[in-house]
Amino acid sequence: MIFKGTENRNPYEISKEVEDRGGMLDAFTAKEMMAVYSKIPGEDLEIAVDVIGDLFSHPLFKKDDIEKERNVVLEEYKEFLDDPDENLHSMVYESLFFGHPLSKEILGTEESIKKFKRENILDYWSGIFLPENLVIIAAGDVEHEKFVEHIQDHFKLKKANELKERTSFPFRKPLLRKKIYPHLRQVQCMIAFRTFGFADERRYHLMISNSVIGGNMSSKLFQKLREELGLVYTISSFVDFHSDTGIFGISFSVDLKNLSKTFKVIQEELRKIKEEGLKEEELERAKSFSLGNLAISLENTSTRLLRLANLEIYLSNYIDVDTVMQKVKDLSIKEVNDTLNEIMDNDRMGISMCIPDEKIEIEDVISL
Helix, strand or coil: HHHHEEECCCCCHHHHHHHCCCCCCEEECCCEEEEEEEECCCHHHHHHHHHHHHHHHCHHHHHHHHHHHHHHHHHHHHHHCCCHHHHHHHHHHHCCCCHHHCCCCCCHHHHHHHHHHHHHHHHHHHHHHHHHHCCCCCCCCCCCCHHHHHHHHHHHCCCCCCCCCCCCCCCCCCEEEECCCCCCCCCCCCCCECCCCCCCHHHHHHHHHHHHCCCCCCHHHHHHHHHHHCCCCCCCEEEECCCCCCEEEECCCCCCCHHHHHHHHHHHHHHHHHHHHCCCHHHHHHHHHHEEEHHHHCCCCHHHHHHHHHHHHHHHCCHHHHHHHHHHHHCCCHHHHHHHHHHCCCHHHEEEEECCCCCHHHHHHCCC
């Protein structure tokens, strides 16, 4: 809604000011943050700060604009419902974090989209979008002192009388979640384990282990299921972290007739990892991969922005790249294997599936 107009700019002017300099302006909403970002030549930095500052400081939230945007969001929601990849990821969060705010879909529901009013937006905006909750970051061709001056000139936010306290929610035993997509020729599946929050140092153990388990083409699962057995075309693993929890997941697609066998192979590989752990040689290869991947990723200013944002939001502290690299180098095989042994537990495991036929009894196909 903030892109629909401010006290100083209409929607066309908002995008035009940045794009006329060859830049771009966009936004995204994640599970625990909302961000507006721009990429623009260094000499035009103040233009981007001015526009983004205007979006946060002077949004109009006109009633007519809300009604038009409501239909746009409903179309986006329908597009989401039609996309099994998007639903697979959303459902695994429902599975792992049932009853927790992380289980809720970012877009909401059709019902919530249809019924929200201007007053709801104003209440939410005034309670959340405050200086105390705001992180402003720049990476690239930036002079710090000038950047701070621009922020002070163009961001005019009201301070909170009282900040809302974060509510703690308990975690329950994960569930199986599935959805029917009759047009699918494969079963799409995600197996995930609930892990730790971003502030937990054990996140390094999982980030390193990910490359060994399924994070690249030389990983255990890729080599076993694709190269050796030829059961799948794609299989991968990933990690993600939030304020009070995290996720280690495995994603794959497979023909229904091979689903049971594929599950058994994955379960056996995970059992070996849990009971036997990674080998010293595998850990050293994973460290080398992770260090090289980190170095390459820093060539991208967007990656640098997200890294700085996560550090500030979750740790309120800056950790330089050299320190991170040393932490990776210092990891021992015992502490990594102890972490893997802890998280690879059925009480932490959730499963989501997109299947082609409602008659398929998934519980009978997979053995948990």
